[in-house]
Amino acid sequence: MGDSSARRVPLAFGVAAAVVVVDQVTKFWAERALTGREPIPVIGDFIQFRLLYNPGAAFSMGANATWLFTIIAAVAAGWLLWYVTRPHTVSQVVAFSLLLGGAVTHLGDRLFRDPGFARGHVVDFIDYNGWFVGNVADIALTLGAVFAIVVSARQPEPAEPRD
Template sequence: MIVLAAMVLLTDQVSKFWALSALSDGERITVIPQLIHFRLLLNPGAAFSIGEGATWVFTLTAAAAVVGILYVARRLRSTAWTIVLGALLGGAASHLLDRLFRPPGFAQGHVVDFIDYGLFVGNVADIALTGGCALLLLLSVRGVPLEGVAGKEHPSA
């Protein structure tokens, strides 16, 4: 779980560094015509820039998510849940770093978004969080326990 989380965090932060250095505000680079573009956006809010004036709330939420995932991870024995929690931890930790250390100031930083899907603009952490949430729902609906399947051993990364 920690290895996956570190990979997500590192990939997200490196890609954001690239976006900040390579993209100017308002510039749009086509990646897949009429589907995906690169466009720099500094987001003080949540998805769709909701809650722009409450950046500190998102900082606290990300911190709580990181702590909560680390607490729950102590019980992990399921490979599938290890992947879910690794993706969620990496995405939440990367967003927390943005909120804590990016301008305009401590605990009020803006998240760097640059992958433009047309309806919204996101980043690698958003992809990990969305994928992690989708898999979380699937595992929950199927009743897969954190501790793994009875009678089978699963490594807990």
């Protein structure tokens, strides 16, 4: 790994760690401030804070397959951890580190939140006009995916060095 690649690994871990910390802190806040309360308007009814526990995936799909989402999050986090340590542009590292942070924090929710190990529910609290309810990790995952697509379309993948 070259010198510039070695400097990108701390960037990758820093971005991913920031996503995990901000996501978990906001979930902690949401559980303390929103439990037992009516939705709190932030931008009228368009954006509200409303506490939900999501056993499924996006839009609460697969609510009876929480264990499957735990496995998917673990595989995704493992692959992303490997991927961000490989030579990439800074833009690619940031994009995939956002994805890594989102995957890791969702994995943590699945592993350690109620109702039990590997069956935990994700804390969601940002209600988007009733379309869906998400959290900071979901924002990071969405931004990371969009950024990865944009960056990949603009910059070809670096060639792997030949031995």
